Amino acid sequence: MDKNEILEKSRKENENMDELEKFALMKAGKCAVAAGGILCAAVFAIETFFFDTLRFDLWAVFLTLAGVNLTVKYYYRKKTHELIFGVVELVLAVVFLIINFVRLA
Numbered sequence: 001m002d003k004n005e006i007l008e009k010s011r012k013e014n015e016n017m018d019e020l021e022k023f024a025l026m027k028a029g030k031c032a033v034a035a036g037g038i039l040c041a042a043v044f045a046i047e048t049f050f051f052d053t054l055r056f057d058l059w060a061v062f063l064t065l066a067g068v069n070l071t072v073k074y075y076y077r078k079k080t081h082e083l084i085f086g087v088v089e090l091v092l093a094v095v096f097l098i099i100n101f102v103r104l105a
Contacts, residue, residue, distance in 0.1 A: 033069055036062050056096035063093035 001009075040062045045046070047053050070086030 058094045060096040063089045
């Protein structure tokens, strides 16, 4: 590949998106996952303290979001720890869903 081919490929990849927009999207995703985790923890604590119940459905949703986030990051960045934690979170999400459905039955 010569210099012109590399530049053309880069232009196509970055079409309609500058570096600031990419950074903003990345930060927004991280903040959204963090806010979701805080909200799930707060709901879990309130339900446990005031209503003496343990629900895992919210955690299943949150862990699915976080796990998919990490596995997609692994796909692009090839950092093994992202794959490991992403798969662990997805497995935990499935376990929590199973626990939730067993309790409903």
